[in-house]
Amino acid sequence: MRRDFWKKNGLAVTGILCLLIAWQGRAMETVTGQESVVPEQQEARKVALTFDDGPSQHTQEVLDILKKYNAKATFFVTGEKKEYEYLIKEEYKQGHAIGIHTFSHDYGKIYSSPEAYFKDIEKMNDVIEKQIGHKVKILRFPGGSSNTVSRKYCDGIMTQLTKDVLDKGYQYYDWNASNGDGNSNLSVSTLVDTGQKEVGEQEVVMVLMHDGAGSEETVKALPSLLEYYQKQGYEFRIIDDSTPEFHHHVNN
Numbered sequence: 629m630r631r632d633f634w635k636k637n638g639l640a641v642t643g644i645l646c647l648l649i650a651w652q653g654r655a656m657e658t659v660t661g662q663e664s665v666v667p668e669q670q671e672a673r674k675v676a677l678t679f680d681d682g683p684s685q686h687t688q689e690v691l692d693i694l695k696k697y698n699a700k701a702t703f704f705v706t707g708e709k710k711e712y713e714y715l716i717k718e719e720y721k722q723g724h725a726i727g728i729h730t731f732s733h734d735y736g737k738i739y740s741s742p743e744a745y746f747k748d749i750e751k752m753n754d755v756i757e758k759q760i761g762h763k764v765k766i767l768r769f770p771g772g773s774s775n776t777v778s779r780k781y782c783d784g785i786m787t788q789l790t791k792d793v794l795d796k797g798y799q800y801y802d803w804n805a806s807n808g809d810g811n812s813n814l815s816v817s818t819l820v821d822t823g824q825k826e827v828g829e830q831e832v833v834m835v836l837m838h839d840g841a842g843s844e845e846t847v848k849a850l851p852s853l854l855e856y857y858q859k860q861g862y863e864f865r866i867i868d869d870s871t872p873e874f875h876h877h878v879n880n
């Protein structure tokens with residue numbers, strides 16, 4: 629059902645009612661007998677801002693900007709920068725969601741075998757638990773579930789992992805828009821432009837951004853993007869149990 633809701637954005641229209649309730653937190657007041665009518669035009673646009681690769685020296689600034697705009701986001705965290713580990717707790721305390729991105733973010737390591745992948749993400753979950761008091765069940769694959777670079781290390785591993793994580797009770801999230809900051813050396817104005825264009829007219833959006841080392845431009849572009857999304861009528865949502873998954877096509 630969750631996936632169906634995302635399909636509404638271009639693939640199929642099903643399961644709207646359930647997700648309307650889940651994501652708007654609205655009771656089905658209009659239910660009478662077996663019929664229910666929820667006027668679709670009342671549905672607010674929703675955007676899940678997601679930040680990968682942190683925490684880093686840029687994360688505090690990201691948090692300050694989000695606070696200023698009263699925007700909540702989801703951080704898919706890594707563990708390589710121990711000196712910024714405490715920021716995971718800070719993110720959580722400020723109402724943001726925490727997900728696993730992997731501890732090492734080392735493609736050669738994590739995508740060498742399912743065992744290596746799970747060892748790495750469990751290590752990250754231990755770090756998260758130390759910071760926020762419990763483990764988490766949401767994750768994002770480095771490179772997304774659609775990445776092909778993993779083929780270099782293990783043929784078919786994404787096909788295996790996308791199944792295994794679900795079997796183990798995790799949910800994974802890809803994205804359907806980005807500010808383009810995965811490409812280095814993009815100017816602030818290009819990031820703003822990309823972050824606007826990729827969101828487009830979609831009603832439900834998951835935006836990929838980064839707060840790892842080298843995210844200076846992302847930080848500078850963030851206020852303009854937040855203002856734009858607000859102006860376009862988007863509500864900021866964190867990823868939680870009610871969030872529809874958005875899965876890319878698996879290519880390895």
Ligand code: ZN
Pocket residue numbers: 680681729733770771
């Ligand atoms: Zn990453």
